[in-house]
Amino acid sequence: MTKRRLNQHQQRRISGNQQAHQERNVRDDASATAVSEAVEGNSxxxxxxxxxxxxxxxxxxxxxxxxxxxxxxxxxxxxxxxxxxxxxxxxxxxxxxxxxxxQPRHSAMSRPNHRGELRAIAANVDCAVVVIAPKPEPFGNLIDRYMVAIEHLGLRPLLLLNKSDLTTKGSIDVEALLKRYARIGYQTLRVSSHSGDGMEELRQALADYTAVFVGQSGVGKSSLINTLRGLKAGDEEVAQVGDLSVSHHKGTHTTTATRLYHLPGSGDLIDSPGIREFGLWHIESDALMDGFVEFRPLAGRCRFRDCRHKHEPDCALLEAVKRGEIDEARLESYHHILASLEEKS
Ligand SMILES: Nc1nc2c(ncn2[C@@H]2O[C@H](COP(=O)(O)OP(=O)(O)OP(=O)(O)O)[C@@H](O)[C@H]2O)c(=O)[nH]1
Ligand SMILES: [Mg+2]
Ligand SMILES: [Zn+2]
CATH class of the missing domain: 2.40.50.140 (Nucleic acid-binding proteins)
Known part of the structure; x- marks a missing residue:
């Protein structure tokens, strides 16, 4: 019996491998044709x-x-x-x-420019890693804005808390913040590029993917990439790292160009310049709600079709907050972002 099951399992694996192999061959043929055509055209x-x-x-x-x-x-x-x-x-x-x-893109990490037009910052990425740190502290709604964008772009989100070696607490409890997103179901990691804490888990989470690091200036995106690549200050290929400003403890916008690095082993990682703010492009309130993943099952469940989820009776969202199923801070964040979108339009 065991043997039979094993055989079936093996068979499945073998035929799976064969299929993957055939698909790879087709892909290889296709890219070989593309290359030969390109070479004919000198490209x-x-x-x-x-x-x-x-x-x-x-x-x-x-x-x-x-x-x-x-x-x-x-x-x-x-x-x-x-x-x-x-x-x-x-x-x-x-x-x-x-x-x-x-060549055609299969995905992109995008954000709006100052005119509100959506612009790609990195192409063909699978995963967007939102990097935060105890210092500089994440500014209001930043993570939620990123998560809404990442959900809409169809990328895999990862929330990464760097500088776990810092023990002094700021005004925001970043550990509690991380737990809030873990509870919703987001993948979260707590690491220190300086002490190396959690870096192995990060390496595993990024293997086989193309990921882009996004976030505020000074949270340590470039430092993380250097550690992942096994580089230290003074090494030839090291990415430049900047100190925080003495007066404001903010980043100093050290990285100015978006750059792709191949990680040792497998995986590619794109380092992007730190941002001052993350505005969302124009989206309707329904679409915004869709970007809050834990709100999705409640869409259309309020008594009033045009419920604004503020004080209305039988509001599915307010009731979920009361039951402790939805974090009040996330609903506040939704209102805050919606208000800022309405203000802009
Ligand atoms: N304590 C501590 N400091 C860190 C850690 N990682 C980075 N830093 C420090 O944070 C500061 C900013 O690091 P960067 O890697 O330049 O930050 P960045 O996110 O790339 O910043 P921009 O390129 O400006 O967007 C530097 O002083 C780093 O030494 C860490 O794990 N622990
Ligand atoms: Mg940088
Ligand atoms: Zn409602």
Whole structure:
């Protein structure tokens, strides 16, 4: 009996492997065709690993020069591209080149620009890691704004508390904050890039994915990447790390370009510049509610169809708060974000 089950299990695994293998072959064939067509047209496959504004670093994915980085410009007829975009490019001379085409994206981490237009900051990412720290403290609703955006973009969210070695407590209890999100069902991790605490769990959570680190300036995004890559200050390839400002204990906007790093083992990680604020693009109240995952099952359950979930009788959300199923702070945050969106429009 055991043997039979084992065999069935093995069979499933083998046929699963075969299927994966076949799919891989089809993929390999497809990319081989793409490469050969590209080579005929003198173009190579590449990956944008850093975007400086006008100049773009492209890593060659083609068999020739594989892994080498070329400083490129993009042809002016092409749409704006970002770190993580797959491209076709051509060598011009030496280590420089020109991007001639953008490949389709499967996802992007985006945020609105100052005009409220949604703009990608990193392409082809699976996971968005929101990094917070006891110092600088997370500012009002920042995490919720990020979570709403990440839910809408269809990325896997991870909430990461860095600097767990700091023992002095600020005005915000970040440990309690982390627990709030863990209770909702979000994956959370508590680490210290300085002491190494929790870094192995982080490494495991990021293996096999392309993740982007987002968050305020000074929370330690670049420090975490250096630790994950096993680099120390003074090493040639180390990402620049900045002190907090003495007067305000805020970050000093050290990272200025979004850059992709290959992690030792597996996984890619994109470091992005710290933000001053995270505004949401224009979304309706229903869509906003949808971004609060624990509110979703209650949508449409209030007595009044146009319930604003403030003081109305038989409001499903208010009742869930009373029963302790929804955190009051999250409902307050929803109201706060909604008010700021209405103010903007
Ligand atoms: N105590 C402590 N300090 C840390 C830790 N990680 C980073 N820092 C410090 O936090 C400060 C900011 O670190 P960065 O890595 O530059 O922060 P960042 O998030 O990349 O900042 P921007 O590039 O400006 O967005 C530096 O002084 C780091 O030494 C940590 O785990 N513990
Ligand atoms: Mg940085
Ligand atoms: Zn309601």
């Amino acid at each position: 190579l496959d590449g990956l944008i690993v850093c975007h400086y504004g006008k100049q773009i670093d492209v890593e060659s994915l083609a068999p020739e020069h594989k892994g080498e980085v070329f400083r490129c410009f993009q042809r002016s007829n092409l749409p704006a591209m970002v770190t993580g975009d797959k491209v076709l490019w051509q060598i011009e001379e030496g280590q420089s080149g020109v991007i001639v085409a953008q």
